[in-house]
Amino acid sequence: MATETRKLVILTEGQSEPITAKTAVSVLRYRPEEVVALIDSTQVGKTTDQVLAVGGKTPFVASLKETKGADALMIGxxxxxxxxxxxxxxxxxxxLEKGMDVVSGLHQFLSDDAEFVAAAEKHNANLIDVRQNSERDVANWEGVSEDCLRIHAVxxxxCVGKMVVCIELDQAMKRQGVDSKFVATGQTGILVEGDGCPIDCVVSDFISGAAEKLVLANQHHDVMFIEGQGSLAxxxxxxxxxxxxxxxxxxxxILCYEVGRTSVSHMQQVPLKSLAELRDTYEHVAGLMLPSKVIGVAMNSRLVTAEEAEKERERVRAELGVPVCDVIRHGPDDLIEAVINLRQQLVKQ
Structure with a gap:
């Protein structure tokens, strides 16, 4: 998706909470200047900062009629x-009847809907399905520059914050003068960064090839932070x-998790695997292609107090022996140090 500035109104009607509305939350966090308002009639009179803890004074409104200056509706x-x-x-x-583009990251493509297509054509509007792709390449891994450090959030x-971790680390590295790149692999990351590939909508045979193409396209950078998707468990x-x-x-x-979560998202009957077990699993499976270690843990501590977060941070640090932090609450410095240390180690080899 191109990065030209839009003026967005984001639709979250009745679903304005951080997990389901994570697309809205991330666009508000990283592209707030593009957002005019959020549509949710159940939150009228409130700001996005009050409801979602991001976006400042961006208002909630009840309908499109109450928005001014927006040229696109985004499904949030x-x-x-x-x-x-x-x-x-x-x-x-x-x-669409107002001539506004409609941007969606859903698996259900709006451009496959005849009624939407007809309305868009009639009113000179665009249907933008961020997850649409034509990836058909298989992986062959040729011509990769090992000068570019690849860090992957797992x-x-x-829904534990892998994308946010990568963006925060990318921005922190840029502040240090490093040529860094956030590599988006999901719909929200693409909306924030302006490019990437919706990996979860690529035909299964071509997922590795699509990921490889992203690496090849960005290997001219010094460091890339590659957004993760889902979990091996x-x-x-x-x-x-x-x-x-x-x-x-x-x-x-970077191993990411949410403090206090005990079961798999959307599947409460399935308990989560421990961080230690998953650390070992990720390292083993990644090592089938290239030796790789978990160099840090990113904790999402939004549901606990600062004191509880600090105790959890010390517990995980002692258990896994790597830096641990919440990139929003604590800042990303501990993880940045781990990235820099790894980069120096690889240079010496």
Whole structure:
């Protein structure tokens, strides 16, 4: 997706909470200047900072009629199954009738809907499905520059903050004058960064090849932070996790998790694997392609107090023997140090 500046109104009707509305949250966090308002009639009178802890005074409004200056409607949720709520169809049609583009990261492509296509053509609007792709290449791993350090975020579960960790680390490295690149592999990351590949919507045979193409396209940078997807231990999403891991062949990994979560996302009957077990699993599986170690842990501590987060941080640090931090609460410095140390070690080899 191109990075030209848009003026967005984001649709989160009835679903304005950090997990389901993670697309809205991340766009508000990293591209706040593009957001005019969020549509959610259940939150009218509040700001996004009050409800989602990002976005400052960006308002919630009840409908498109209350927005001014927006040229695009963005679907702000990433629900399980990736389908557009039926009640939202009329809002999408209203936006198209106003000549507004509609941007969606759902698995259900709006451009496959005849009614939406007809409305877009009639009113000179665009349907932008971020997950659409034509990846058909297999991996062969030729011509890769080993001068570019590849760091990959992996997870205990999905929806734990792998994308946010990569963006925060990328921005921190840039502040140090390092030529760094955030490599987006999901719809929200693509919306934030302006490029990337929706790995979870690539045909399974071509996932590794698509990941490899992302690496090849960005190997001119000094460091790339490659967004992770799902988890090797998630019964639904492990296939995309494995394909991405083998395709990007990271030099090092950051293991991400959410404090207090005990079961797999969307599957409460399935308990989470321990961080230690997953650390060993990721290192073993990654090592089938290239030796790689977990060099740090990124904790998502949004649901606990600062004191509880600090105790958890010390516990995990003692258990795994690597730096641990919440990149939002504590800042990314501990993980940045681990990345720099790994880079120096590889140079010496």
């Amino acid at each position: 949720i990433a629900p399980a199954g990736g389908k557009l709520p039926e009640a939202w169809r009329k809002i999408v049609l209203e936006a 997870g205990q579960d999905c 998630h019964p639904r999403y492990s296939a995309v996790t494995l394909g991405l891991l083998h395709g990007c062949r990271p030099h090092g990994m």
